[in-house]
Amino acid sequence: MRYIQVGKLHSVALNRELCVGCTNCIKGCPTQAIRVRDGKAVIDETRCIDCGECIRICPHHAKGAVTDPFPDLSAPHKDHPTAVLIPPSLYAQFGPPATRGMILKSMYSLGFDYVYEVALGAAVSSARTRELLQEKRELVKTLPPEEASQVFPLISSACPVVVRLIQMKYKALIPHLVPLDSPMEITARYAREDISNITGLPPENIVICFLAPCPSKRSVTLNPQGQKKSDVNYVIALNEVYPLILNMLEKSLQVSREELQASSKVSLAESCGVQWGASGGEASTLGTEKYMAVDGIHNVISIFEEIENENLTDIEFIEPSCCFGGCIGGPLTVSNPFTARARMRGFVRAAKEEQDSKPDLFMKPGVMNPLLWEVPLSENNAMRLDENIEAALGKYDQMEQILATLPGLDCGACGAPTCAALAEDIVQGNALETDCIIKLKEHIRKVAREINILDL
Amino acid sequence: MKKALSRLGVNPESVRRAAIAMYEAEINAVIHGHGGVAIVSIFPDSVKIEIVDHGPGIPDVEQAMQEGYSTAPDSAREMGFGAGMGLSNIKKHSDSMKIDTKVGEGTKVTMYIKF
Numbered sequence: 001m002r003y004i005q006v007g008k009l010h011s012v013a014l015n016r017e018l019c020v021g022c023t024n025c026i027k028g029c030p031t032q033a034i035r036v037r038d039g040k041a042v043i044d045e046t047r048c049i050d051c052g053e054c055i056r057i058c059p060h061h062a063k064g065a066v067t068d069p070f071p072d073l074s075a076p077h078k079d080h081p082t083a084v085l086i087p088p089s090l091y092a093q094f095g096p097p098a099t100r101g102m103i104l105k106s107m108y109s110l111g112f113d114y115v116y117e118v119a120l121g122a123a124v125s126s127a128r129t130r131e132l133l134q135e136k137r138e139l140v141k142t143l144p145p146e147e148a149s150q151v152f153p154l155i156s157s158a159c160p161v162v163v164r165l166i167q168m169k170y171k172a173l174i175p176h177l178v179p180l181d182s183p184m185e186i187t188a189r190y191a192r193e194d195i196s197n198i199t200g201l202p203p204e205n206i207v208i209c210f211l212a213p214c215p216s217k218r219s220v221t222l223n224p225q226g227q228k229k230s231d232v233n234y235v236i237a238l239n240e241v242y243p244l245i246l247n248m249l250e251k252s253l254q255v256s257r258e259e260l261q262a263s264s265k266v267s268l269a270e271s272c273g274v275q276w277g278a279s280g281g282e283a284s285t286l287g288t289e290k291y292m293a294v295d296g297i298h299n300v301i302s303i304f305e306e307i308e309n310e311n312l313t314d315i316e317f318i319e320p321s322c323c324f325g326g327c328i329g330g331p332l333t334v335s336n337p338f339t340a341r342a343r344m345r346g347f348v349r350a351a352k353e354e355q356d357s358k359p360d361l362f363m364k365p366g367v368m369n370p371l372l373w374e375v376p377l378s379e380n381n382a383m384r385l386d387e388n389i390e391a392a393l394g395k396y397d398q399m400e401q402i403l404a405t406l407p408g409l410d411c412g413a414c415g416a417p418t419c420a421a422l423a424e425d426i427v428q429g430n431a432l433e434t435d436c437i438i439k440l441k442e443h444i445r446k447v448a449r450e451i452n453i454l455d456l
Numbered sequence: 457m458k459k460a461l462s463r464l465g466v467n468p469e470s471v472r473r474a475a476i477a478m479y480e481a482e483i484n485a486v487i488h489g490h491g492g493v494a495i496v497s498i499f500p501d502s503v504k505i506e507i508v509d510h511g512p513g514i515p516d517v518e519q520a521m522q523e524g525y526s527t528a529p530d531s532a533r534e535m536g537f538g539a540g541m542g543l544s545n546i547k548k549h550s551d552s553m554k555i556d557t558k559v560g561e562g563t564k565v566t567m568y569i570k571f
Contacts, residue, residue, distance in 0.1 A: 146548055172468035308458070308472065309479060384465040389571075390500045392464040 009125030073111030119188030119273030213330030226373030279326030418421030
């Protein structure tokens, strides 16, 4: 049983032995990146955006995510201090009596030398995005109406899948993206500098691990967005670490709360960062009511169509999340997203109360810096029929002609998700008309009839 | 059309302009012309969009082109249309635009968007 990563830059992986060649994944893939060929699913790596829908959909567990194994922390690693970054979605995996302090403490018990909350970077990103919104509002006042209508909405770039979707299918929306590094990267950069300052070791010696709620977080460290190189060294699946944390929590529940907090070596993140774990958590920190939180990749796609048609210019901010419920609904989480959302509220409330009673425990504004994208976002031309527009036009014509002869059932039996996709595959030389079982039946019937006539 | 143009590799800005111009013309045909037909011809360097209706026609084209001028019924305005920006928006978003209209017979709006 082996999961093989799709190309070098993806985390989504296939297990050929488990794949039975059914049509579930090809139907659910939002970018039509999957085909069934010779009875097994094949993923087009140029079109895969690592959303993880196929992992969720596959009833045979033939799709998975390749992540990094949990590091061996028992061996001495004094020259290579190891830090772990905790996403807000992790907290929501645990119910009462677990507290944020206990979960953070359990990370030290697992052997990590330093623990940082990604909520720290999220709070910083919220603050900078509030400024960006204000800058855009000022800009709109100076522009003629037809240009002003293209400024809003600002689109969150926190979900890497959303960014990949825009790079490939909604290129006109690239200028709408918040040009800031993700909270994970902001926190990773800070952790590296912080530990280097504490230990006096060179920054490159510091090992940064991230507990990921979804495969795209690993893909984005392999193929960064807006950055030359990611600051995260290892991406570990959250559901792999979950049982280890649960075990630690059960052991340490007797320890008092004060004791746990006293042992924490880093500042806590404010509630506005913690709430990023659930859909709407980011947008509601921005001081505007003109926002939309859209979760679920197929819903995100329909909203992007609306933005492109300039139907949402009265909305200032869009927070699209690939997964239902936001990051708490990621394919590598454990709790169901509804339970997680309810728990998230508890963690956010507790954070707010602690902020009021013990402000010293929390990170002060300005300690951590938001990071602007250092390289412009590239476009992905995988959806283009041909590099040459005249050739593309020819192929488009052919596609329409072929499509007219196909049955229009979109049954998927040919291995393509729709008849239109099969028509495209035929034109691109990747499939045959007789891959369509209806067409094949017609051919066989015709041949049979001819044989009958000969017999007579 | 939007999908076709992006699949052909047309730059996003031209796709955007074509989509908006076409959308406005379609809305006009629905509100004033009792619906109509859209003919899209794609060339290697441009797209031609023709929206044809058999509605009442436009008596004074110059007046209709003015921003804010509208004869849309209240039912259309209630839905947020009829701000009198339709034709001027088409003009802004296309590289050339032509209106053939005859009162009582109908209207044909032809627009070109270069890539």
